[in-house]
Amino acid sequence: xxxxxxIAVYTSGSGIPEHVSSRPWRGVYHHWDGYPTGLGQxxxxxxxxxxxxxxxxxxxxxxxxxxxxxxxxxxxxxxEEERYSEESPGLPVAPDETGNVSYxxxxxxxxxxxxxxxxxxxxxxxxxxxxVFSPEGTPDLPAFDLLPEERVSEPLLPGEExxxxxxxxxxxxxxxxxxxxxxxxxxxxxxxxDRGLCIVFRVVVFExxxxxxxxxxxxxxxxxxxxxxxxxxxxxxxxxxxxxxxxPRSLDxxxxxxxxxxRRSQARQRESFVRIIKAHRASDSGxxxx
Numbered sequence: 001x002x003x004x005x006x007i008a009v010y011t012s013g014s015g016i017p018e019h020v021s022s023r024p025w026r027g028v029y030h031h032w033d034g035y036p037t038g039l040g041q042x043x044x045x046x047x048x049x050x051x052x053x054x055x056x057x058x059x060x061x062x063x064x065x066x067x068x069x070x071x072x073x074x075x076x077x078x079x080e081e082e083r084y085s086e087e088s089p090g091l092p093v094a095p096d097e098t099g100n101v102s103y104x105x106x107x108x109x110x111x112x113x114x115x116x117x118x119x120x121x122x123x124x125x126x127x128x129x130x131x132v133f134s135p136e137g138t139p140d141l142p143a144f145d146l147l148p149e150e151r152v153s154e155p156l157l158p159g160e161e162x163x164x165x166x167x168x169x170x171x172x173x174x175x176x177x178x179x180x181x182x183x184x185x186x187x188x189x190x191x192x193x194d195r196g197l198c199i200v201f202r203v204v205v206f207e208x209x210x211x212x213x214x215x216x217x218x219x220x221x222x223x224x225x226x227x228x229x230x231x232x233x234x235x236x237x238x239x240x241x242x243x244x245x246x247x248p249r250s251l252d253x254x255x256x257x258x259x260x261x262x263r264r265s266q267a268r269q270r271e272s273f274v275r276i277i278k279a280h281r282a283s284d285s286g287x288x289x290x
Contacts, residue, residue, distance in 0.1 A: 004101040005034025006093040007043065007072070009058045010108050020117035020125040021095040025106050028061070029068035029090030034103045036128065036144045037258045040116055042073045043105055044131060044139050047114070049194070052137035054109050068093075098125060116144040143264045149279040153266035157231040162222065164189045164197055170234065171199070174241060179248035181206050184256075187216070197222035203253040217257040226262045236261055239273035243281065250281055258284075 008027025017023040033039055046057045061072055068090025070082035084090040091100040098104055102120035107113070112135075116128040129144035143150075171186035178184060187200045198220050205213040226233055240259070244250045261267065261276050 002032050003034040003038065003103070004091070005030045005039045006098070006101045006104040007039070007061050007069075008093070008104060008106040009062055010106055014108075014111070016113070016115060016127070016130055018127050020098055020104050020106075020119055020127075023095075023106075025095055026062070027093050027104070027106070028065055029084070029093050029100065030072060031069065031090065032071040033073060033254075033258075034101060035258065036103065036116060037260050037264075039073065040103065040105060040144050041260060041263070043114060047133050048137040048139070050137060052112070052133055052135050054107055054112060054133065058107055058109060103128070114139075143260070146264060147276070147279045147283065149272075149276045150261070150265040150267070152272055154268040154272060157229045157235075157268050159228070159230045162197065162227045162230040162233060164191050166230070167197055167199070167222070167233070171237070174237070175245070177241060177244055177251065179251060182248065182251045184244075184251060192220060195224040195227070196220060197227060201253070201256070203251060203256075215253040217253045219257045219259075221259075221262060223263050229268065232268045233262065235268065235270040236273045239270050239277055242270075242274055243277045247281070255281075255284060 006027045007030055008025040011024045011026055013023045015023070030039055043057070046061070047054055050056050065072070065083045067084040067086055070084060072081050074080040093101060093104070098119040102118070102123070104117045104119055106115045106117070108115065112133045113130055114133070115130045117125055118128045119125050129141070131139040131141050131144065133139055168186070168189040171189065174186070183204045183206070185202045185204060187202050189197060189199050192198045198218055200216065200218050203215045204211055205215070222233055240256070259277065259280060261273060265276060267273055267276060
């Protein structure tokens with residue numbers, strides 16, 4: 001299911017607006033994964049990879065893609081970006097035309113800030129949150145929409161750096177995750193360009209004992225810093241297994257791939273991750289129909 005978003009930049013004015021239409025901006029449509037843990041997190045990562053050059057990010061994502069994006073997020077090497085064209089443009093977006101999207105992300109180049117607005121039904125265009133970037137591109141917050149359960153910091157669990165091979169072996173040793181209609185398969189684990197670890201997994205959907213669909217997702221689960229804490233990574237995955245085992249409805253490929261707790265929180269214990277994942281499940285269940 002697509003969650004539509006918009007990538008934009010302010011064209012005049014100053015300050016942090018509390019509503020999406022309170023300050024002029026221009027932007028482009030983005031079709032897939034527009035939620036804060038998807039497109040929002042990706043835009044933050046773009047600024048970090050650009051070493052704080054927000055104008056370059058705006059040029060790449062808005063000026064060079066005037067018809068919008070199916071996805072600008074691509075894969076591990078960003079080789080799967082898909083732009084719309086003049087012949088087949090994305091949906092229109094503007095300060096007074098946000099009904100086509102659920103979230104709008106607006107860059108303030110001069111203030112080195114990115115504002116996120118919730119424009120889905122019930123969000124009413126209110127500002128969801130903001131992040132400010134250092135000159136080097138480091139955001140002052142790990143996410144726009146931190147839950148209370150994520151505002152926890154626990155002692156480090158240092159260990160030998162986690163490799164892609166070791167993580168894959170660990171995943172393959174986990175209990176079977178599935179139900180009568182769905183089965184999760186850990187397909188592969190690879191190192192990302194930023195030295196994080198990406199998991200490719202598949203959720204197989206059955207109907208009357210026959211395969212009806214196979215959904216494959218790339219999950220950028222392990223940031224480089226978390227590789228130095230293999231126990232922390234294991235605790236998160238153990239927590240996910242516990243939550244999914246208790247509630248098979250959580251066996252949703254898109255929802256699992258949206259979980260980003262190793263970046264969003266300094267939690268390190270299994271019990272903390274269980275609370276965080278359940279809080280995300282409860283939060284997302286209220287917006288699944290959007």
